[in-house]
Amino acid sequence: MTWRDGVHLTGTPIWCDARRRRDVCFVSSADRVGRAGHHQLIGSPLTLALLGARGGGHLGVPLHRRFTLGTVRLELVASGRGPGAAALHVDHDGKRVLYAGAVRPLRGPRAGEAIEVAEVRTSHAVVVAAPYGAEHQRFPPLGDAIAQTLDWVRAQLATARRPVLFVDTALDGLEVAACLHAAGIALSGARAIRDLARRAGELAGTGVTIEEHSNPARAVRDRYPISGTAISSLASRSGELVITSPGREPRAVVWLDSDRGGLARALADRPFATALVSGRALEGRGTCDAAFAWANAADREQLLEWIEATSAREVFVTGAFAEAIAGVLGPRARIIGPPHQMTLFPREAAR
Numbered sequence: 001m002t003w004r005d006g007v008h009l010t011g012t013p014i015w016c017d018a019r020r021r022r023d024v025c026f027v028s029s030a031d032r033v034g035r036a037g038h039h040q041l042i043g044s045p046l047t048l049a050l051l052g053a054r055g056g057g058h059l060g061v062p063l064h065r066r067f068t069l070g071t072v073r074l075e076l077v078a079s080g081r082g083p084g085a086a087a088l089h090v091d092h093d094g095k096r097v098l099y100a101g102a103v104r105p106l107r108g109p110r111a112g113e114a115i116e117v118a119e120v121r122t123s124h125a126v127v128v129a130a131p132y133g134a135e136h137q138r139f140p141p142l143g144d145a146i147a148q149t150l151d152w153v154r155a156q157l158a159t160a161r162r163p164v165l166f167v168d169t170a171l172d173g174l175e176v177a178a179c180l181h182a183a184g185i186a187l188s189g190a191r192a193i194r195d196l197a198r199r200a201g202e203l204a205g206t207g208v209t210i211e212e213h214s215n216p217a218r219a220v221r222d223r224y225p226i227s228g229t230a231i232s233s234l235a236s237r238s239g240e241l242v243i244t245s246p247g248r249e250p251r252a253v254v255w256l257d258s259d260r261g262g263l264a265r266a267l268a269d270r271p272f273a274t275a276l277v278s279g280r281a282l283e284g285r286g287t288c289d290a291a292f293a294w295a296n297a298a299d300r301e302q303l304l305e306w307i308e309a310t311s312a313r314e315v316f317v318t319g320a321f322a323e324a325i326a327g328v329l330g331p332r333a334r335i336i337g338p339p340h341q342m343t344l345f346p347r348e349a350a351r
Contacts, residue, residue, distance in 0.1 A: 001316065003336055007099060007127055012072050012092055014042070016099045016127070024069070027051070028101030029085035030196070031171045044076055046084030049203040050171070050196050080104030080118035082171045082296055083178065083200065089121045098123040098310055102131055102297040102319070105306045107141050115142060115175070118298070118306060125314035126307060127336065133300045133321025137282055145294040149176070149277055150183050152290055153252050157185075162250055162272040166257040166288065168280070170196050172296050173254045176277055180252055181241045189243040189254040190262065197243045246270075304328060 002008045006018025006025070015022040017032040025038040030050035033041075041053050045060035053060075061067055063086060066075045073091040079100055087100035103118035132139075139145075149165070156163035167173040173193035180187055189197075246253055246266040255263050257276065275290040279299075285291035298306060303325060307315055316336040317326045326333040 001097075001125075001127075001336075007316075007336065009090060009092070009097060009099070012090070013069065014072070014088075014090070016088065017101060026088045026099065028079060028087065028099070029081045029171060030083075031169045032101065042074075042088070044084045044086045046200060046203060047086065049199050050084060050174075052199060075121075077119040077121060078116040080106075080116050082175050083116075083196075085116070085171075087119070087121075089123065095125075096121070096123040098126045098312070100126060100128045102129040103303070103306055104142075104295065104297050105302045107139070107302060115146075115179075120306065120309040122311050124312060125316065126310045126312040127316045127318070128303070128307065129297070129319040130303060130317050130321040130325045131297045131319045132279055132295070133303065133319075133324040135300060135324075137279075137299045138301060139279065139282070139293050139295040139299045142294065145292050146179055149275070149292045149294060150180065150185070152275060152292070153180065153185060156273050157250055157252070160250055160271065162246070162253050162267065162270060164253045164255055164263065164267075164272050164274045165277045166255055166260075166274060167193075168257060168278050168296070170256065172278070172294075173256065174200065175296075176294065177243055177254045178241060180254075186249070186251040187241075187243045187254060188246045188251045190256050190259060191245070192256065193254055194243045194245070197241050201240050300325070300328075 001010055005020045006022070007016040009016065013024045015025045017028055018025045018038065019033065021037050023039045025033065025041055027033045027041055027043040027047055030047050041048060041058045042061065045062060048058055048060045061076050063076050063078055066073060068074065075089045076086040077089060079085045079087040079102065081102045081104060087098055087103065090097040090099065098121050106117040153163040165176055167176055170192040173189060174196045177187050177189060177193060177197060244251070253272070274288040275292060276285055276288045277292050277294045279293060279295035279297065281291035281293040307329065313332055315329055315333040317333055318336045322335045326335050
């Protein structure tokens with residue numbers, strides 16, 4: 001395995017979440033590859049739709065449908081990071097690798113149809129991100145965070161104030177919006193979040209082309225219906241998820257925390273209250289009126305439990321708290337990222 005602005009699975013043509021253009025790149029979630037312009041993307045149908053990646057030989061693969069690239073056997077499983085997010089399970093020459101990116105396992109009762117949670121596959125090696133990992137970081141059950149957020153939103157609307165929910169990314173905003181929509185709450189939001197909702201809506205209820213390569217010279221195309229919680233949550237029984245631009249009508253507002261200036265222009269003189277909806281809420285509410293620890297990834301305890309469930313003898317960790325997680329795991333764990341280069345399966349481990 002090598003790292004060069006992304007993870008390369010040595011011996012295969014596959015890169016994972018690469019930030020520079022590659023011939024074949026698996027993308028774990030819609031906020032991971034930016035505008036890298038990869039020749040061929042592999043991801044869930046929803047992730048590719050959110051990226052606007054249509055045609056061009058991209059592989060939109062439903063979860064749990066096994067497929068091949070040459071001699072490499074692959075399967076996508078839910079990672080829980082957000083709408084459409086997935087981990088890639090790779091079986092190459094009898095060695096199994098799980099590239100996961102960020103994961104969000106389940107704690108407490110299931111948080112509803114709008115939320116996918118991380119699955120596990122037994123693997124020889126796992127690559128996982130640790131955006132959280134400090135000892136004091138312990139997230140409440142996601143269902144509790146969602147319920148508290150909904151209660152606060154309804155309370156603000158009852159006083160004719162617009163509840164503004166600040167999120168970290170547009171993908172987080174889409175998940176928050178889907179949950180509010182399922183609860184019957186009218187929505188407005190930032191343009192980036194509206195764009196994702198529109199792309200998800202275009203995908204819902206349609207088919208998607210899967211290109212399954214059993215060998216480099218042959219491609220078999222089939223059409224599979226899009227179903228499952230990741231899609232159905234975006235078009236609930238009450239109708240298609242609609243997010244408008246902020247207007248005179250009081251609505252819940254889902255907005256990017258990085259664009260508070262844009263919010264001020266959008267709302268003008270209309271009364272509003274603000275809440276931080278993020279894993280960062282564990283550190284306080286900052287200048288917001290409220291804060292809800294709606295995390296998009298595992299905390300320290302959840303991540304360590306998930307890693308142990310994979311039975312991996314090699315663990316590669318990236319992200320802000322990679323050092324903290326690797327320190328707990330001991331010699332079998334390594335921090336991955338520039339300028340590190342490592343052998344995925346050392347000879348002594350393979351014997």
